[in-house]
Amino acid sequence: MNGNRTAWERVTLARHPDRPGTADYIAALFTDFFEQRGDRLCGEDGSILGGVALYHGRPVTVLGHRKGKTLEEHLRFRFGMPNPEGYRKARRLMDQAEKFRRPVLTFIDTPGAYPGLEAEERGQGEAIARTLARMSALTVPVVSVITGEGGSGGALALGVGNVVLMQENAVYSVLSPEGFAAILWKDAGRAEEASGVMKLTAPDLRRLGVIDGIIAEPPGGAHTDPAAAFAAMDRALTRALGSLRKQSGEALAAQRYQKFRAMGDPAGKKERA
DSSP: OOTTOOHHHHHHHHTOTTSOOHHHHHHHHOEEEEEOOOOSSSOOOTTEEEEEEEETTEEEEEEEEOOOSSHHHHHHTGGGOOOHHHHHHHHHHHHHHHHHTOOEEEEEEESOSOOOHHHHHTTHHHHHHHHHHHHHHOOSOEEEEEEEEEEHHHHHTTOOOSEEEEETTOEEESSOHHHHHHHHHSOGGGHHHHHTTTTOBHHHHHHHTSOSEEEOOOTTOGGGOHHHHHHHHHHHHHHHHHHHTTSOHHHHHHHHHHHHHTTTOHHHHHHHO
């Protein structure tokens, strides 16, 4: 791992347009992927990609944020910022996974939930809250990976995992460095400075007990050698699922609850270690 990069350099790599995303990891690591669409209430939101697949021959539910690759896709998926329909679709897939006892794997890469007026009118906050509640109560294994940007509640809605991992150059924070700088210093141009004090990098969050492990990337970042990034991701997911499959459903739900309750509590952090 490259421990010499600044926080801002990692932010830049996390946002790189060629960085592998959810669709890439699904194509590389899973077979027989069957996409599920629609929230069965209002419509379809492609900024959340999800469905049923086989992972090393075993059925799983896999879902994550999708930013897109072309300008047309960026606009259609709002650069990976979901509407309420996306989170309701995610919750529907989680319900399905619970019913059929499938592990849930999530890939997180979003600046945050879409903040538009129509999204708020259709219940953005409520959709995120219900997704958080559903994910918290699942009695199947849940592994969440931050692969790029992990911004605010829009990221956390897919991040309540028994095991939470981050790629080496991903970032995870309550808001963007630009937003932090604009609020604190009234100057979004100080984003680089803000990123240095936000503790948003994988090493920072591992030390704070927010995440459970770091997935190494190729020296230049995941986009420079996708095959190596896919292989490292595969190894990490296999290890995480292997440990979780040994636990009962009740134990999985209890472990996830205690894990998040203990965050920010020095005693709880010591106990987890």
